[in-house]
Structures are given as structure tokens and as C-alpha cells.
Amino acid sequence: MAAWARAARALLLDVSGVLYDSGGDGGVPIAGSAEAVRKIKASSLKLRFCTNETQATREKFVKKLQGLGFDISVDEVTAPAPAACRVLKERNLRPHLLVHNDVVPEFAEIDKANPNCVVIGDAADNFSYANLNEAFRVLIGLENPVLISLGRGRYYKETDGLKLDVGAYMKALEYACDIQAEVVGKPAKMFFESALAELGVQPQQAIMIGDDIVNDVGGAQQCGMRALQVRTGKYRPGDENHPRVKPDAYVNNLAEAVDLILQQLHE
Known part of the structure; x- marks a missing residue:
């Protein structure tokens, strides 16, 4: 053995x-x-x-797997999302979210007014130029920019083929803002x-x-x-x-x- x-x-x-x-x-x-x-x-x-x-809350994700x-x-x-919420609370961070619509409820109890950081996840179709640029503007406007990523995967597989994962977009923001993301996944x-x-x-x-x-x-x-x-x-x-x-x-x-x-x- x-x-x-x-x-x-x-x-x-x-x-x-x-x-x-x-x-x-x-x-x-x-x-x-x-x-x-x-x-x-x-x-x-x-x-x-x-x-x-x-791309979903744990509750919705588990329900899918049970099905x-x-x-x-x-x-x-x-x-990753619950881990990110713990970090945000511990450090009094208010995130601008660039995440999938279905995972937003995980951040319901987090103050998001006047953001002082960006949280990025696998946003799928929300990874538009406009949304990435908005996240970039939040980060570049901060004296001490903080980028928290819910992962750094390069790609994943769906039934219709491989898809770009959050890591590719995380790297774009790192490069543009000359910072290093904190990965919680x-x-x-x-x-x-x-x-x-x-x-x-x-x-x-x-x-x-x-x-x-x-x-x-x-x-x-x-x-x-x-x-x-x-x-x-x-x-x-x-x-x-x-x-x-x-x-x-x-x-x-x-x-x-x-x-x-x-x-x-x-x-």
C-alpha cells in the first residue's frame, strides 16, 4: 500500500x-x-x-450539490467569502465588491459605504471593462490600497469547457495599481x-x-x-x-x- x-x-x-x-x-x-x-x-x-x-452563497451551493x-x-x-468577511470585520474594512451577484448576500452584514478596499471574486459576466475599471479607480484613489481576492485560480472547468477564473482579473488589478492582493481562498x-x-x-x-x-x-x-x-x-x-x-x-x-x-x- x-x-x-x-x-x-x-x-x-x-x-x-x-x-x-x-x-x-x-x-x-x-x-x-x-x-x-x-x-x-x-x-x-x-x-x-x-x-x-x-459564484453562490454556501447555502445555495450546498443545495445544488444535494440536488x-x-x-x-x-x-x-x-x-472564501465567510473568511473574507471575518477579515473585513477584524480590520474595519469597507469593501467595494467585484463579485458574482449570487454571492453578494454573504456580505450582507458588512458596511460597504465609502469603500476603503476592494474584494474580488469569480464575478463571471460581471467582469466587464466598466466594472474592472471601477474597482481600479477605487484602489488607485486610496492612500493605502487593499485588494482582497477570494481566490487566485487561473481557470476552471464547466460542462461547455474551460473558463477564466478570478486570478486573471486579480493580476490585472495588481499590475495596474502596483499592489499585491491578499488571497483568502x-x-x-x-x-x-x-x-x-x-x-x-x-x-x-x-x-x-x-x-x-x-x-x-x-x-x-x-x-x-x-x-x-x-x-x-x-x-x-x-x-x-x-x-x-x-x-x-x-x-x-x-x-x-x-x-x-x-x-x-x-x-
Whole structure:
């Protein structure tokens, strides 16, 4: 049995590209993934769903996954928007939001008058020139500009193909304003540490399973976790030659990863 599977007490699962491919009328489950989640929950392993989803509130996101056949609840999800809200409150920041319309309710209790920062997420069709320029003007007009990004992904997969993610637009604002964004989603260390704290386990006791070589695998490994890359979602064969990030293992899909880990538990 592979060494990476030993002594695991908890699994952290990426969602889009691991459980399902998004797009269309809500998405398409990846074969075997719903059953794999059920197997984890029937085992002694702790489980956390770790997503950079910023196109919906957690409640709406979870409802969609439940409709696809997944056993998941809101309190099992670690997501960027709630983490960003904690940062905003702690630092008395008032955001100008460049986010998807469906995630705006996550910021309902945040003061947004006279903005002193910008929060950017995967705004999809809201990434127009006018909206990006408005965010630029807010930042460039501040003495100490603060840009908070809900992720830095390059692209993601929907049923009709690959789509540009928030990282491309974050980089545009960084370049234009000569600043560095503060990332609260994956691969930020704070994101993974929050998930581990919610599970009550140490990094070496957890395995991250994701489709993104940098944000999922690289981010988790930097926190001391083991990390697997599935060959689903945004995975590309070229990932296996990545110059910096080397997963602890490649697996064809979530179902295969879970079966291997559970076999180790039972030996």
C-alpha cells in the first residue's frame, strides 16, 4: 500500500472538478464521487469540503450539490467569502465588491459605504471593462490600497469547457495599481489552516484531494498535508511535469482515492 495513504484521520475534498463538473443546469456529477462521499462518512475519517466557489452563497451551493446526490451540509464547507468577511470585520474594512451577484448576500452584514478596499471574486459576466475599471479607480484613489481576492485560480472547468477564473482579473488589478492582493481562498495557508482547525486535526493527519495542481495540491502541501491530484476537472497531462509541485500521488478520480485510503485503514 502507498505510504501516502497511511495514518490518515481526515480528508479535505475540493468540490468543482472532484465531485462534479459545473455548468449547464447545475452541473454533472463525476462518476463514483457521490458514493465515495458516502463511503467516507461511513468510515472513521473526518471530512471537510474545501471550495473556492465564489459564484453562490454556501447555502445555495450546498443545495445544488444535494440536488446532484451528494450528502453535504453547510457546516461541512470551508469557503472564501465567510473568511473574507471575518477579515473585513477584524480590520474595519469597507469593501467595494467585484463579485458574482449570487454571492453578494454573504456580505450582507458588512458596511460597504465609502469603500476603503476592494474584494474580488469569480464575478463571471460581471467582469466587464466598466466594472474592472471601477474597482481600479477605487484602489488607485486610496492612500493605502487593499485588494482582497477570494481566490487566485487561473481557470476552471464547466460542462461547455474551460473558463477564466478570478486570478486573471486579480493580476490585472495588481499590475495596474502596483499592489499585491491578499488571497483568502485556496492556496492561502490561512484557508487550509482554518479547515484543519474546524476538523480538529494536525496537517500530517490530513489528505487533500483536488484537481488543481497549484491551488489544491501545492497549497495543501505547503501546510504540511499530503495531497493527491485527481485526473478529472481541470487536470491536464502537463500537470505531471509541473516544475514546482509534485502531488503525493495521482489518482484517476475521487472514487479510486477513497478506496485506496479505506483499504489502508482496514489493514
